Amino acid sequence: MIPEIEKASTEKIKAFQEEKLQELIAYVAEKSPYYKRIFKEHDIKVSDIKTLEDLAKLPVTTKEELQHYNDDFLCVPKSQIIDFVTTSGTLGDPVILGQTDKDLDRLAHNEAISLACSGVGENDIIQMTTTMDRRFMAGLAYFLGIRKLGAGIIRVGAGIPELQWDTILKFRPTYLIVVPSFLLKLIQYAETHGIDINTSGVKGAICIGESLRNQDFSLNVLADKIKSKWNIELYSTYASTEMSTAFAECSEQRGGHHHPELIVAEILDDNDQAVADGQEGELTITTLGVEAMPLLRFKTGDIVVAHTSPCACGRNTMRLGPVVGRKKQMIKYKGTTLYPPAMDNLLNDFEEVEGYVFEIYQNEIGTDEILIKIASSSADHKMMQAIKDHFRSKLRVSPNIEICPNEEIQKLRMSKLGRKPISVIDKRQ
Numbered sequence: 001m002i003p004e005i006e007k008a009s010t011e012k013i014k015a016f017q018e019e020k021l022q023e024l025i026a027y028v029a030e031k032s033p034y035y036k037r038i039f040k041e042h043d044i045k046v047s048d049i050k051t052l053e054d055l056a057k058l059p060v061t062t063k064e065e066l067q068h069y070n071d072d073f074l075c076v077p078k079s080q081i082i083d084f085v086t087t088s089g090t091l092g093d094p095v096i097l098g099q100t101d102k103d104l105d106r107l108a109h110n111e112a113i114s115l116a117c118s119g120v121g122e123n124d125i126i127q128m129t130t131t132m133d134r135r136f137m138a139g140l141a142y143f144l145g146i147r148k149l150g151a152g153i154i155r156v157g158a159g160i161p162e163l164q165w166d167t168i169l170k171f172r173p174t175y176l177i178v179v180p181s182f183l184l185k186l187i188q189y190a191e192t193h194g195i196d197i198n199t200s201g202v203k204g205a206i207c208i209g210e211s212l213r214n215q216d217f218s219l220n221v222l223a224d225k226i227k228s229k230w231n232i233e234l235y236s237t238y239a240s241t242e243m244s245t246a247f248a249e250c251s252e253q254r255g256g257h258h259h260p261e262l263i264v265a266e267i268l269d270d271n272d273q274a275v276a277d278g279q280e281g282e283l284t285i286t287t288l289g290v291e292a293m294p295l296l297r298f299k300t301g302d303i304v305v306a307h308t309s310p311c312a313c314g315r316n317t318m319r320l321g322p323v324v325g326r327k328k329q330m331i332k333y334k335g336t337t338l339y340p341p342a343m344d345n346l347l348n349d350f351e352e353v354e355g356y357v358f359e360i361y362q363n364e365i366g367t368d369e370i371l372i373k374i375a376s377s378s379a380d381h382k383m384m385q386a387i388k389d390h391f392r393s394k395l396r397v398s399p400n401i402e403i404c405p406n407e408e409i410q411k412l413r414m415s416k417l418g419r420k421p422i423s424v425i426d427k428r429q
Ligand SMILES: [Zn+2]
Pocket: 250, 251, 252, 257, 311, 312, 313, 314, 315
């Protein structure tokens, strides 16, 4: 199930996207109060935007703008909204995104082709270990996509390893949809309860929320740890509510594939200019085919690298490497620039660490400091020194370390909406 356009030449893909882009521009110029105003303010006519390069004539849309003018982005009467989802805003209040009936069809199509990209077929059974409610888009997207694909679904929801294993042994799912660090919890539970994980019938995991790979696509520490115990394939998928689109890995596992019919992707620098090929930059997206709240040049806040060489799977679309980090969480540490995922990777090297959070704050001279709060029942001076040394040699930073009770760490890791665990608490202004 590879959409024809994904195997087409780069030129054809570009021409295809430009046709869709022109439809989108005409649509928002007529329906979107927000973009109508932007077009007027910048003296932009619908006919000015014909090519992907023409997009540069439009200002970017920031998360703050989406939050501040939330209602103005809506292109349909509220009565046409079927599903209301929210995404965390940067200014405190959540941002509301509505989806019409047509948007839900688009979401189903997106997820069906994304799961198919990772090898899921109609004969598979997928166990969802992620939440479907809490105003969350992803769970619903999986449900709709799996249904469209004709595969089976078991909606177990988040947490509870016992119920997860009971379900795996009863229903014999072939794939799990899961936050990868939760796989470690499942392995641990199986080990202490005499369950043989490698005869459980699970052949793969569709992983969300955390990276599995380093920038060269080799497995990171977390994925390595999982694979050393459980012989399953791990596929990364990257998506966000605002994009309503996923970038999923294929069998080659060399980045998440772009779906040209659903989204235009640009990689921009701090001045909103396209970065050179292969360079890190902020993923900036323009949604295609979205009816309720289409977005033009929306800056996602995620720093990524795009890969454009053709893929051995037969697709010719751009691939996104693992998210390097969130732009807002960039840490400037004594001349070094780093993002929290690199620190996650290092701490996963220590078996003794049972849980952790990073606190980033500014010291009195205005530079960034890192405090790692660690839960560990076997913490001693030697371990703390080993962690410090590891950070110094790998990242050239020297964090402060504090040992805390496990309950405190677990509480800190719980995000407000309880969707997925957080590992970074950013206390900077
Ligand atoms: Zn591929």
